[in-house]
Amino acid sequence: MIPAIATLVVGLLIGYMGQRSTFCTISGIRDLILRRNSYRFRGLVGIIIGGVIGFTVFKFIGGDVPSFPLGMDIVSPGILIATIIGGLGLGFWSVMAEGCPYRQHVMAGEGRVGAIFYLLGFYIGIAYFFIVTVKWLDLLLSIMR
Amino acid sequence: MKLKLGYNRLLVIGIIMGVLAAAAQAFFQVQPPVANGISFLGHPRELLNWIVDKLFGANWPITKAFILYPPLTVIGVLIGSFIAAGRNKELKLRPGPVRKKVLAAIFGFLVANFGLLWGACDMRTALLVSYGSILAVIALVSIVIGVALAGFYMQSAARKGMSQ
Numbered sequence: 001m002i003p004a005i006a007t008l009v010v011g012l013l014i015g016y017m018g019q020r021s022t023f024c025t026i027s028g029i030r031d032l033i034l035r036r037n038s039y040r041f042r043g044l045v046g047i048i049i050g051g052v053i054g055f056t057v058f059k060f061i062g063g064d065v066p067s068f069p070l071g072m073d074i075v076s077p078g079i080l081i082a083t084i085i086g087g088l089g090l091g092f093w094s095v096m097a098e099g100c101p102y103r104q105h106v107m108a109g110e111g112r113v114g115a116i117f118y119l120l121g122f123y124i125g126i127a128y129f130f131i132v133t134v135k136w137l138d139l140l141l142s143i144m145r
Numbered sequence: 146m147k148l149k150l151g152y153n154r155l156l157v158i159g160i161i162m163g164v165l166a167a168a169a170q171a172f173f174q175v176q177p178p179v180a181n182g183i184s185f186l187g188h189p190r191e192l193l194n195w196i197v198d199k200l201f202g203a204n205w206p207i208t209k210a211f212i213l214y215p216p217l218t219v220i221g222v223l224i225g226s227f228i229a230a231g232r233n234k235e236l237k238l239r240p241g242p243v244r245k246k247v248l249a250a251i252f253g254f255l256v257a258n259f260g261l262l263w264g265a266c267d268m269r270t271a272l273l274v275s276y277g278s279i280l281a282v283i284a285l286v287s288i289v290i291g292v293a294l295a296g297f298y299m300q301s302a303a304r305k306g307m308s309q
Binding site for chain 2: 001006007008009010012016029047048052053055064068069070084087088089091099102104105117124126130
C-alpha cells in the first residue's frame with residue numbers, strides 16, 4: 001500500500017508542477033540542439049542533480065539505496081544493442097509526438113485531445129509489447145548469446 | 146500556488162522531481178528496480194499489467210513493490226494536471242499537440258515500444274544516470290541522437306514545405 005500511495009502523491013505533485021511549467025525533457029534536448037535555448041534543458045539537468053543529491057543524502061542517512069552507484073551494468077551485447085535502438089526510437093518518436101510521455105500525460109490532464117489519443121496508442125503499445133515484441137526480443141537475445 | 150523562479154524555474158522543478166524520486170525509493174519502498182521513483186514507461190506498464198492480470202488472469206510481469214497495489218503515478222499526474230489547469234482556468238478540450246488523432250496514437254504506440262525496448266522513459270533514464278548507471282548514460286546519448294535526428298528531419302521537411 002505504501003508504494004502505491006507514495007507514487008500517487010509524487011504523481012499529484014509533479015502533475016501540478018508540470019501543468020504550471022513547460023517541463024519536458026525531450027523538448028529541452030530539442031530546443032538546445034535546434035534553437036540553442038537551454039531553458040527547458042535545465043529541467044533534465046535538474047533531475048540528474050536532484051537524483052544525485054537525493055540518492056547520496058538518503059543513502060548517507062540510512063535510506064534504502066542499494067548498489068549505489070551502479071557503475072558498469074552492461075550485461076550482454078544484446079542488451080546494449082536494445083538500449084541504443086530503444087533510446088534512438090524513444091527520442092525520435094517523442095519529438096514527432098511533440099513531448100515526452102510525462103508531458104503527454106500532463107497535456108491529457110488539461111484537455112489536449114492529441115495527447116489523449118497519444119495515450120490511447122501508448123497503452124495499446126505497452127500491451128502489444130508484452131504480447132508480440134517481447135517474444136521477438138527474447139528470440140533475438142537468445143540468438144546473440 | 147504560483148511558481149516564480151525566473152529562468153531557473155525548470156532547473157528547480159527538475160531538482161525537486163529528482164529528490165522526490167529518490168525519497169520514494171529510499172523511504173517508501175518504490176523499488177526494485179532501482180531509480181524507479183518516477184517512470185512514465187515503467188509505472189504505466191506496471192499499472193496496465195496489474196489491471197490485465199487482475200481482470201483476465203494473465204501473467205504479465207509485475208515488480209515486487211506493486212504486486213498488491215499498482216503504481217498510481219500516472220493517475221496522480223492526470224489529477225494534478227487537471228487540478229492545476231482547473232485552478233488557472235486553462236481546463237478545456239482543445240486540439241494538439243499533434244493535430245491528427247490517428248497520428249498521435251501511432252506516435253504513442255511507437256514511443257511505448259521503443260521505450261520498453263530500452264526499459265525506461267527519458268525521466269527515469271535521467272534518474273538512472275544520477276544513480277551511476279553506465280547503460281543509462283548510453284541510453285541518454287541515444288535519446289539525444291534520436292531527438293537531433295527528428296529535429297533535423299522536421300526542419301528539412303518544413304523547408305521543403307515552404308519551398309513548394
